Amino acid sequence: MAHFKDFTVRYGMVIDLDKCTGCGACMMSCQAENNVAPQEDASNKLRALNWLKVYRLSNGKEYPEHETVFLPRPCMQCGNPSCVTVCPVVATDKNEEGGIVSQVTPRCIGCRYCMASCPYHARYFNWFDPYWPGDLKEALSPDVSTRPRGVVEKCSFCHHRFMKAKDKAIANGEDPLMLPEEAYQTACTEACPNGAIVFGDLNNPEHRVYELKQSPYAFRLLERLGTDPQVYYLSKREWVRRLGDNYLEQEETGKPLQTLLNNSH
Amino acid sequence: MQRRGFLKFALGGTVGLVASPAIWTTLYDLAYWTQNWGWIPRLQNGEDQSVATVSKLDGTPLKVRVNGGRVIRASGNKENEFSKGGLTPLAASEAQLLYCESRVKRPLKRGPDGGYAYIDWSEAERILKEKTKDAQGSLAFLTADASSSLNDVYSAFTAENGSQDFFFMPSDEQAANHAWRAMGGMGKIGYDIANSDCILSVGANFLDSWGTVAHNRAVFDETHPTDGSEAGQAIYYAGAMQNNTAAVADAWIPVKPGTEEIFLLGILGELAKNSLLVDPAISGLSAQYSPEAAAKACGCTAKQLENVVSALKNASRPLVFAGTAEGQSLGSGVHMLAIAINYMLGRINQDGGLVNLPEQAPLLPSAQSTADILERNFIAFCRQVADGSLAAPKLLFINDANPVYALSPNAKVQECFAKIAYKICFAAHWSETCAECDLVLPIAHGLERFDDVFTPYGSGSINWTLAKPVTEPHYQARPLGELIIALADELGLDLGVSDIPSLLEMRANALGADFQEYLESGATYQEANSAFTLPVISLMPLLTKKAPAKAPEFALHVYTNAAAGNPSTGIPPYANRAIADYQLQEGLCVAQMNKATAEKLGLADKTKAFVETQNGRMPVLVKLYEGIMPDTAAVMAGLGHTEFDRFSVNKGNNILQYTQIDMEAGSDLPVWSGAAKVVKG
Incomplete structure (x- = not known):
């Protein structure tokens, strides 16, 4: 499938759902790292803003046949991002080596077209004035600008870390596009x-994600929409993989998308 | 138009415009949409530092980022062999908890009208000295942290004041310690999770909130490769709900709250069937519980129970343990049965089994051993003081514990407090317990003080991680250890230590560890379990054990969310997003139950109802979830705070205030009862 744009470096994740206990450590770290403003009440999930959210999934069966799995959902950093094509002010783009979908909040006019177009609900509107009461703003990271009310936010794969890693590589005379896995x-x-969660360059055979994404247990969410997500999931449980997309009854999971499309014709 | 008319029009127009919201709204919107927002914080940048320490909230080794003197965030310490860089959600909140609004900023004294007024430290020290002097021989001390070496200072101080009333908050550790000691164990009970190849956990959410969580999860990561190859450790979880541990376990065995003992007896009986180890204690007790009978009482199937037994038998290093969510002790019976099962499997003092962690002598002459402190029962103390069978102490010190929130009303904490002449709370965060005390003193947060984490409950070996200050204490907070040593000096008491770093150096020397090295590296000292001190495990206490009570008709399963703090921290600022809509919704706690249960009760998804217990009725919202046993409702603890800050209050109710605590026959240890009803709202 053609990409929106081809990149030499394409960062992505492989998340092993059979290892996720849904503790929320990823959510907490994400907020602290990216200066996501705390919310006094986040129980109204339509107004809560999450760059990364952990969902509890069910196999849909009744007790005692029931099974549970937890699914962390960052931005999928799609190869063909539907959000980019609908943004009227180019506040979101996929145009930099690394293949991360950017979100330029000072450009965002808060129209929320991108939210409507994202099939993964990975984008959130900032409904409230960001507020760190008391001395809480002392703990703000100097790396990520705070955002005002009225703009859309999303996961950036901690892009500032990518920038730092590239700067460091350049300073050391190394190739910033061939970063070792642990550098970023x-x-x-x-x-x-x-x-x-395993993170790395999906195009680099030296990174673990390169092999892991080819596992027979790997799948992507709503893959056949053609968004080409850069986040893969792993599960040995068939029912979990089936939840990833709208499979027909006779279809098998764990097959590359092209095979599925060929078979369906 | 006449001059007067023009003036009237102009004046009216001006007043109208100013009074109308239109002009202000336009200006406000203009500011937004031209992006001239002045109300979002500007970032500050300074020199970056990374300091290795440990979280005093749950023992997770940390690397803390400090930028220009400001503590930015806590991350896992990748160089630490104990946790391998893993981070728990609570430890991830350390930096935000350091700065949050709920910090006690200055000493507070309660006035005659019940209100609090700020006082300065010199006045606070005067009161502290005067009250301690007056309470000679009548001082009680409660602390929430059982893994700190600083307890030696506090218990020595209590003893030097002529009292032995030094308590920990009730916990699983207390019950397990009692069972271990009663059955001949020496030192501390240890669980060698790292070396086991098959784990059966009964109720202990050990991959989320029980024991040494960061370490347990590092082990889980190592034994469960991401590449799809075979796992090196099988996990069986028995409990009322498919929780975080059950979600990744090889099998979930449903066991109704209150029937954990019966389940373990069923396993014991099945193991005893073809075993060469025949013991009258086991055969007598387990004979009544065939797999079928036990399974029927617990709510699982006999096949599930037999499968677990078969897995345990076939494993080369099986391990069985029991536990609960925070503070919900089940008494010593379950622990005795778990010990007996490990004994039957030949897993006492074996790699990957239940291990005897050598008891460490107290560091200070008058200090009490951890095992002795664990034998003391705070709930029994409160009840006795409340009913007058025990003389109330004149003075109570509380160190960062929150019994008013965490303990059920029938623990009689409030009644006990009413009889104590003076109560002093040493707290980093303003809690429900602070609001019941006469003097509240701000103490240093875990990132602001020297402290340690010494072999926390759930460890499989003797281990020790040093906490060092990442920043100077904020506001007017002072480290409690130093404060108590200074107070002892003022009172002419010799505790045998001059300051906390010296005490921690004594700990290092006792272990044979290099204090400076561990101070700088943030590494965890771990002792190899090569030379086990063999205890002779006796099954005799099981002979006197009464048959377990029948399961309640309808049970309440109280569980925790590791991200949502603990009774001493409240809900950390970023944790609200980690509270799911199946835990809190529309300002109400959610009661999860399966469809069949809801239909039986005449309830539907998202309807309002009440959880009814002996302590009253709590409003809840019903949510259907099939990963829970029939006739059981699961409600999350940690909500319903009335103190702390804006991130903690106005969120449902505190389910712990609706639970019932009974005392276990024989041990007199607290047992949280799951008996409840859910009725239509």
Whole structure:
């Protein structure tokens, strides 16, 4: 499938759902790393803003046949991002080596077309004035600008870390497009105590994600929409993989998308 | 138009415009849409530092980023062999908890009208000295942290004041310690999770909130490769709900709250069937519980129970343990049965089994051993003081514990407090317990003080991680250890230590560790379990054990969300987003139950209802979830705070105030009862 744009370096994640316990350490780290303003009440999930959200999934069966799995959902950094094509002010783009979909909040006019077009609900409107009461703003990271009310926010794969890693590589006389895996890791990847999140360059055979994405247990969310997500999931459980997309009854999971499309014709 | 008319029009127009919101709204919107927002914080940048320490909230080794003197965030410490860089959601909140609004900023004294007024530290020290002097021989001390070496200072101070009333908050550790000691164990009970190849956890959410979580999860990561190859450790979780541990376990065995003992007896009986180890204690007790009978009482199937037994038998290093969510002790019976099962499997003092962690002598002459402190029961103390069977102490010190929030009303904490002449709360955060005390003193947060984490409950070996200050104490907070040593000096008491770093150096020397090295590296000292001190495990206490009570008709399963703080921290600022809509919705706690249960009760998804217990009725919102047993409702603890800050209050109700605590026959240890009803709202 053609990409929106081809990149030499394409960062992505492989998340092992059989290892995620849904503790939320990734969510907490993400907020602290990216200066996501805290919310007094986040129980109204239509107004809560999450760059990364952990969902609880169910196999849909009744007790005692029921099974549960937790699914962390960052931005999929799609190869063909539907959000980019609808943005009227080019506040979101996919135009930089690394293949990360940018979100330029000072350009955003808050029209929310991108939210409507994102099939993963990975984009959130900032409904409230960002507020760090008391001395809480002392803990703001100097790396990520705070955002005002009225703009759309989303996960950036901790892009500032990518910039720092590239700067460091250049300073050391190394190739910034051939970063070793450990040189650039997202906050959620680092935080996960179970090692459920693996992060790296999907095009680099030296990075673990290169092999992991080819696992027979790997799948992507709503893959056949053609968004080409750069986030892969792993699960040995068939029902979990089936939840990833709208499969027909006779279809098998774990097959590359092209095979599925060929078979369907 | 006449001059007068023009003036009237102009004046009216001006007043009208000023009074109308249109002009202000336009200006406000203009500011937004031209992006001249002045109200978002400007970032400050300074020199970056990374300081290695440990979280005093749950023992997670940390690397803390400090920028220009400001603490930015806590991350896992990748160089630490104990946690391998893993981070828990609570430890991830350390930096925000350091600066949050709920910090106690200055000493506060309660006036005659019940209100609090700021006082300065010299006045606070005067009161502290005067009250301690007056309370000679009648001082009680409660602390929430059982893994700190600073407890030696506090318990020595209590003893030097002529009292032995030094308590920990009730916990699983207390019950397990009692069972271990009663059955002949020495030192501390240890769980060698790292070396086990098959784990059966009964109720202990050990991959989320029980024991050494960061370490347990590092082990889980190592034994469960991401590349799809075979796992090196099988996990079986028995409990009322498919929780975080059950979600990744090889099998979930449903066990109704209150029937954990019966489940373990069923396993014990099945193991005893073809075993060469025949013991009258086991055969007598387990004979009544065939797999079928036990399974029927617990709510699982006999096949599930037999499968677990078969997995345990076939494993080369199986390990069985029991536990609960925070503070919900089940008494010592479940722990005794778990020990007996490990004994039957030959897993006492074996790699990957239940291990005897050698008891460490107290560091100070008058200090009490951890095992002795664990034998003391705070709930029994409160009840006795409340009913007058025990003389109330004149003075109570509370260190960062929140019993008013965490303990059920029938623990009689409030009644006990009413009888204590003076209560002093040493707290980093303003809590429900602070609001019941006469003097509240701001103490240093975990990132502002020297402290340590010494072999926390759930460890599989003796281990020690040093906490060092990442920043100077903020506001007027002072480290409690130093404050108590200074107070002892003022009172002419010799505790045998001059300051906290010296105490921690004593700990290092006792372990044979290099204090400076561990101070700088943030590494965890771990002792190899090569030379086990063999205890002779006796099954005799099981002979006197009464048959377990029948399960309640309808049970309440209280669980925790590790991100949502603990009774001493409240809900950390960023944690609200990690509270799911199946835990809190529309300002109400959510009661999860399966469809069959809801239909039986005449309830539907998202309807309002009440959880009814002996302590009253709590409003809830019903949510259907099939990962829970029939006739059981699951409600999250940690909500319903009335103190702390804006991030903690106005969020549902505190389910812990509706639970019932009974005392276990024989041990007199607290047992949280799951008996409840859910009725239509």
